[in-house]
Every structure is written in C-alpha cells, then in structure tokens.
Amino acid sequence: xxxxxxxxxxxxxxxxxxxxxxxxxxxxxxxxxxxxxxxxxxxxxxxxxxxxxxxxxx
Amino acid sequence: xxxxxxxxxxxxxxxxxxxxxxxxxxxxxxxxxxxxxxxxxxxxxxxxxxxxxxxxxxxxxxxxxxxxxxxxxxxxxxxxxxxxxxxxxxxxxxxxxxxxxxxxxxxxxxxxxxxxxxxxxxxxxxxxxxxxxxxxxxxxxxxxxxxxxxxxxxxxxxxxxxxxxxxxxxxxxxxxxxxxxxxxxxxxxxxxxxxxxxxxxxxxxxxxxxxxxxxxxxxxxxxxxx
Numbered sequence: 001x002x003x004x005x006x007x008x009x010x011x012x013x014x015x016x017x018x019x020x021x022x023x024x025x026x027x028x029x030x031x032x033x034x035x036x037x038x039x040x041x042x043x044x045x046x047x048x049x050x051x052x053x054x055x056x057x058x
Numbered sequence: 059x060x061x062x063x064x065x066x067x068x069x070x071x072x073x074x075x076x077x078x079x080x081x082x083x084x085x086x087x088x089x090x091x092x093x094x095x096x097x098x099x100x101x102x103x104x105x106x107x108x109x110x111x112x113x114x115x116x117x118x119x120x121x122x123x124x125x126x127x128x129x130x131x132x133x134x135x136x137x138x139x140x141x142x143x144x145x146x147x148x149x150x151x152x153x154x155x156x157x158x159x160x161x162x163x164x165x166x167x168x169x170x171x172x173x174x175x176x177x178x179x180x181x182x183x184x185x186x187x188x189x190x191x192x193x194x195x196x197x198x199x200x201x202x203x204x205x206x207x208x209x210x211x212x213x214x215x216x217x218x219x220x221x222x223x224x225x226x227x228x229x230x231x232x233x234x235x236x237x238x239x240x241x242x243x244x245x246x247x248x249x250x251x252x253x254x255x256x257x258x259x260x261x262x263x264x265x266x267x268x269x270x271x272x273x274x275x276x277x278x279x280x281x282x283x284x
Contacts, residue, residue: 021191027184034200 063230067223070150082152085139108135115277122177123284130280133162134273141222141265145258153268154223159215166276167211174283182283214275221268225261232257 010022019033020026069078092101111134116127137153144151152158174182186203187196232254239247 021187021193021196022189024180024184027187027189028180030196031183031186031200034197037197038201 063227066148066150066226066230067154069155078150078152081150082140082158085136085143088139089135111135115273118281119277120284123280126277126280129166130273130277133166133276134269137162137218137272138266138269141269142262144222144226145261145265151222151226153218154226156215156219159218160211163211163214163218163272163276167214167279170276170279170283171207173280178283185282210275210279214272218268218272221264225257225264229254229257229261 010020012020012023012026016026018026018029021030069076070081071077089104090097090101092098096102097105108131112127112131115130115134116124119126140151140153143149144153171182186200186207188199188203191199232250236247236250236254239250
C-alpha cells in the first residue's frame with residue numbers, strides 16, 4: 001500500500017489541475033464527477049419515461 | 059441418503075424452540091476468565107493464544123485502528139472455536155449458515171467504510187481511482203472499483219460459508235462411502251478411510267485458516283480506512 005501521497009510533486013495546469021489520476025484531489029474529483037454523471041443519466045431517463053404518455057390500445 | 063446429506067445444516071430446534079442461540083453462545087461458555095494473575099494451565103494457554111493473536115493481527119494498525127483490537131480478536135476466536143466445535147460428529151455449525159456470516163461480514167465491512175468516509179473522506183474517495191490510470195479508462199475503472207467494494211462483504215460471507223459447508227459435506231459423503239464399501243470391498247474401504255482421515259486433518263486446518271482469513275480481511279479493510 002502506497003504511503004501518504006504528496007499533491008505538490010505533480011505540477012498540472014488548466015483543467016488537469018482538478019481532474020487527473022495522479023493527485024488525491026484530481027482522483028477525488030474524477031470519482032465524484034463520474035458518480036454525478038451516472039446520477040444525471042438515471043434522472044434523465046427516469047424523467048423521460050414519466051413524460052412519455054402510455055400507448056393506448058387501438 | 060439425499061435427505062440425510064443436508065440434515066446437519068438445518069437450524070436445530072427442540073420442541074419447536076430454536077436452540078441455535080445456545081449453540082452460538084457455546085464457545086464463549088467454554089472459554090474461562092480468571093481474576094488471578096497466575097491461573098491454571100488451561101487459562102494460561104488461553105491467554106497465550108489471545109496474546110499471540112493480538113500481536114499478530116494488530117501490529118500493522120495505527121492507534122485508531124487498534125481501537126478495533128477487542129472486536130477483531132473476539133471475531134477470530136469465535137469463528138475458530140465455532141468451526142472446530144462443528145467438526146465433532148452430529149453437531150450443528152453456525153458458520154455454515156449464510157445468514158450468520160452475512161450478519162458478521164456486512165456490519166464489520168460497513169463500519170470500516172463509514173470510518174474511512176468520516177475521517178479520511180478525500181483519500182477514501184480517491185481510492186476508487188488507482189493512481190496513473192489512463193484517461194479513457196477512468197469512468198469504467200471507477201465503476202469497477204465501486205462494484206468490487208460492494209462485493210467485499212458478500213465475498214467474506216460466502217467464502218466462509220462455502221468452505222465450511224463443502225468440507226462437512228465431503229466428510230459426510232466419504233464417511234458414507236467408507237461405511238458402504240466395508241461390506242463390499244474392505245481394501246477399497248481402507249483407502250476411503252485413509253482419505254477420510256486426511257480430509258479430517260485438512261478440515262481442522264481449514265477451520266482455523268478460514269477464521270484467520272475472515273479476520274485478516276476485515277483487518278485489511280480497516281487498515282485501508284484508518
């Protein structure tokens with residue numbers, strides 16, 4: 001198991017500073033954004049199924 | 059034969075009342091406590107075993123993890139003694155019941171996870187993404203790591219249940235085969251009996267090893283989260 005990771009040893013700029021797979025902060029943000037994305041997808045499909053009216057038999 | 063095979067895994071009742079609670083409490087009744095500094099041989103041996111287990115299991119932990127010492131040492135002694143008592147003929151082994159093993163695994167695993175989220179939120183969340191993962195693989199790997207986290211308590215419980223149940227079933231089958239072969243072909247029965255003896259020795263080892271593995275894995279989950 002790796003010891004305490006030092007975020008200071010990696011110098012990222014731009015969006016990579018917050019979303020990367022090397023620093024603790026970057027990894028945490030990637031995880032949270034993945035979970036957020038999944039939650040949004042689920043919400044989208046749930047709302048879409050509620051809006052679509054039920055097909056009536058002819 | 060088929061009905062008898064699984065009869066030993068049915069939760070025992072006496073006149074309609076479940077006696078499984080007494081069976082689960084039995085190992086603790088057999089372990090002594092003493093208020094003397096130097097006690098008898100049995101109690102001294104018991105203390106030596108507990109000390110050895112404590113040193114072995116708790117040396118890797120931080121002070122925060124070592125607060126779980128009583129829980130982990132009790133766990134390994136309980137599972138080990140229950141498994142060993144279950145090797146006696148015609149006894150019921152509580153650790154063959156998935157319900158009981160899930161009841162041990164899920165709260166312990168959940169406790170370690172909640173501890174991790176409470177005290178090291180950033181580090182615990184970052185654990186879901188291994189360091190150095192290529193960018194295209196990030197979402198998939200996070201999902202895989204999440205699934206593997208939730209599988210941990212299931213694996214803990216099913217591993218213990220399956221190992222103990224399978225061992226008992228094998229002993230039952232080979233013992234039955236030995237008995238039947240005694241009248242048909244004594245030399246073959248002798249070979250089967252030797253296999254049964256070797257299997258029994260293996261089951262003694264498995265009983266202790268499974269207790270150690272269960273507790274070690276809980277200890278590792280705790281170490282990851284403290």
